[in-house]
Amino acid sequence: MYYVKNERDGKEIHDPKLNLAIEYYLLNEVKLDEPILLFYINDNSIIIGRNQNTYEEVNTAYVEENGVDVVRRFSGGGAVYHDMGVLCFCFITEDDGNSFRDFKKFTSPVIDALHQMGVEGAELKGRNDLIIDGKKFSGNAMYSKNGRMTAHGTLMFDSQIEAVVKALKPKKHKLESKGIKSIRSRVTNIKPFLDDSYQYMNAKDFREQLLLHIYDTDSKENVKEYVLTEEDWEKIDAFAAEYTANWNWNYGKSPAFDMERSERLSVGTVEVKMNVRKGKIEDIRIFGDFFGLGEIEDVEKELQGIPYTKEAIRDAISKVDVNKYFGKVETEELVDLFY
Template sequence: MYYVKNQRDGKEIHDPRINLAIEYYLLNEVELDEPILLFYINDNSIIVGRNQNTYEEVNTSYVDENGVTVVRRFSGGGAVYHDMGVLNFCFLTKDDGNSFRDFKKFTSPVIDALHQMGVEGAELRGRNDLVIDDKKFSGNAMYAKNGRLTAHGTLMFDSEIEAVVKALKPKKHKLASKGIKSIRSRVTNIKPYLDDSYQFMNAKDFRDKLLLYIFNTDTTDSIKEYTLTEKDWVRIEAFADQYTANWEWNYGKSPAFDMERSERLSVGTVEVKMNVRKGNIDDIRIYGDFFGLGEIKDVEEELRGTSYTREALTAKFETIDVKKYFGQVDIQELVELLY
């Protein structure tokens, strides 16, 4: 496995727009003979999932007042808050056709390392969360394209939890489905659970220690690295301009819709906004924190023009590979949501 430092001219980068562009560039244009590991730490930011409605996930007043950067990533899942106390990891590898949504495969190295540092209660719970004592410290997501796969996640090491609470707007039914009443009651930092010998660490120290555990070495000298070149940086900046630093990508226009539906389904939260004219779906947008392959706009295009009846919606969904786009969802769940 190769390790990639998010550094340019020896200086570490904390701009989320650039760090996510590095991810996307490595996935699309750098294919080495072994998997790639990337770590990065972002300044205050909110990273929303590929299919989420940014305005519904972000407390825009808090974001504007506190200079929080909002960036849309390329994977599904929910919105997460980053600051200098959050370490982000990313594994990039060939897509073997069996690993998408297999979060255990990619989080096990992190869990094993935490166990070695004294966090005995760290474990994968539910769909994609890492928890300690039933409190979440990591959310994970995946994205696959052109035979390549990235699995990435956050590690709340010593984050400002109060900022997390204020910056995000979790949907009430999402909280209710987990049997909890607030973000504050369901998240935690890793640092308090570490052995005493690790309590001196900040997020960067934690990254360095985690790196040694993952590569099973006592020194970084034995770790293989891929160093980003100036040619690489030209392409990374181009990706940022087109996507992660682009307002249209991060927010996008949100046209007015007559009908809105939002439910917690078996695959996560799915939200639908649509206009129905003369008994047919005239326009539709689908949002959510589900994990799917492909572009959700393809499903939206298929649904436009469909008669707004239970029978017609069922028939239309039966022509769509819904598990590809949404995950292990039942067609009738989607029909009930829309109708």
């Protein structure tokens, strides 16, 4: 496995717009003979899922007042807060057809390393969360394209939890579905659970230890690296300009909607916004923290222009592979939500 440092001219990158661009560039254009591992630490930012509605996930007043970057990633899942106490990891590999949504496969190396550092209670629970004593310290997501995939996640090592609470706006039914009353009661940092010999560490020190554990070595000299070239950086910059540093990508424009429905389904939160004119669906947008393989716009196109009846909606949804776009969900769950 190759390790990629997110460094440019010898300086580590903390700009989330560039770090996400690096990840997507490696996925699409750097095809090596082994998988790729990337770590990065972002300045204060909120990274939202591919299908989420930015305005409904983010406390925009807090974000603007505190200079928090908001960047949309290409994978599904929910919004996460990043700061210099959060370590992000990313595995990039060929898509063998069996690994998408297999979060255990890609989080096991991290969990094993944490166990070796004294965090005995670290485990994968539910769909994509890593927890310690029932509290979440890591959220994970995946994205697949052209036969390759990325599995990435966050590790709250020593994050400012109060900022997490203020920056995000979780939906009430999402919190209720987990039996909790607030973000604060749900999340934790890793550092308090480490053995005493690791208490000196910050997130960058933690990254170095994690790297050695994953590669099962005592020296970074034994870690195989791919070094980003100037040509690589030109393409990374171009991608950032088109996507991750682009307001239209991160926030997006959409018409005003007169019908809104949101439910916590078996695959996560799914939200639909529609304009219905003269009995037909004129505009429709689908949002959520579900994990899909395809572009959700494909589903929206099937629904746009059809009569707003349960039968027509069921017929339209039946034309698409709902498990591909949403995950393992029943067609009737979606029909009941949309109608």
